[in-house]
Amino acid sequence: MRLKLVPSETKWDFFKYVSATFGASMLAMVVSVVLFFTVGLNFGIDFLGGTTIRTESTNAVDVGAYRQALTPLDLGDVSITEVFDATFEEDQNVSQIRIQQQEGHEAVTPETIQAMEAALRSVDPDITFPSVESVGPKVSGELVQTAILAVVLAIAAVLFYIWLRFEWQFSVGAVVALIHDITLTIGIFCLLQIRFDLTIIAALLTIVGYSLNDTVVVFDRVRENLRRYKKLDLKQVLNLSINETLSRTVMTSVTTLIALVSMYVLGGDVIRGFVFAMIWGIIVGTYSSVFVAAPVLLRLGVKRDWSKPSQGGGTQFANVDA
Template structure:
């Protein structure tokens, strides 16, 4: 299925100065946002108490939130779970509640004190409120999750770079590394800008963005290698342009249908997967644009040529080994 003419020759590389400038600007802006605004970390990363509350009749999350704020509970996060009769309330313990890690206070005790305050406030407004579950995450555990998540993203990107170095050539590995860093930073920068909650599902989707983005680039890189080997007199810029044009339909169709799937997940999957779906939607857009406008210009700037991708004969290899 083709929605674009595979034999078209739109000059994508002619826009490389503008596309690289825009990409660099987005990366710088994203780093600034991450450093200045930071992320709105979820309970898993900052610690706190989560209480699942069930009602015998439908309840509005805004009413629950207002009830808790009126009772003096700061910044409660209220989410609907599995319909209109069950909500999850997330709250960080205050100093007067006591925190796990302080002398003589355990995590269960901290969770009990906060959950008791939550339920007292909710029952005063709606006597049909009942607590079905409570949990506590300490701040030290959250810090470990943040560092482990960072290591996971770095490990995946470096592993992909090594794979491309072996499969293609070092210039392709460098181009992939730069574009993957671009895609991840821009995606995270949007989260820092909007202050959407950053939880474990978002972290998982960031790793999925890395995988999705590199898949797009491998398709283009494969076509670049194929055209370099089959073209006799074409310049590197011509080969890169033809590669992008010939894979454009595949790139757009894959992105479109994956985006539709994520949109359906966001609309009908419930609050638990909103962060995952939103992150992948952002990553799909960013990754698709970087595959078209960023990866190939970086390859051209690095000086990729036909000789770099031609299979080497035994004579060439022996010449390389001579001192």
């Protein structure tokens, strides 16, 4: 007996409340943009420059004592946070200390780091320093430019690919869905102030690929059904196509989420931001394939007199469930 998360045949009307769902998506994008310019992202050392020191001790972390010990060193903006994780041992107490870029230096000097370590050892003799990471201002500036360029080029490549594979209306729908996914992901990071570093850029690029894959499967079935059901209008064809690929979409998303949730709970705080971005991206990516890309295609319309026969590309596994 096979597990089915949705029935084999569904006849749900995904466009019944299209004005509300699409309007909510556009509103969420506007809110995300406003959050970006007002609250801003909590950039990591990768993008700001500076030094991050990770401490570990068998004694409890005393943020106030740590800060008091570092104050005489005159390091400027120092952020001290205690790190919690379900995978830590009972006597494993971890903190993360972030120091702003020091004026006149590419990174915090080894002498300053040694002075910090000595100051913290005066508070807690058992403290250790598993990792010290430094990024200079020039490198961090280049990383910001490279990250933005990577995301823009990925979206441009998607636009070109969909334009070649389908009609231009399909490519516009797919790119609007991708921009929706990335914008909402950046918005949730602004809202929750989760650290935004290079691993999150990797997550954004992965989200682009995942969302595109889901959208292409739906669009392939739409193109196929446009040829098969010539008397149905575009809205009916879109509804039929989404229903036909729904089992595959839900199964793929749920199984991927199971793995990601396990990583989020058990993987440790180092990768938690990346995994959170992936979980959020899969949720909004699945949503946008149905409630953003399809309504855009419906709005733009598409011609139905293709001379080339459908090859069925990308739809051979559309009805597969488990």
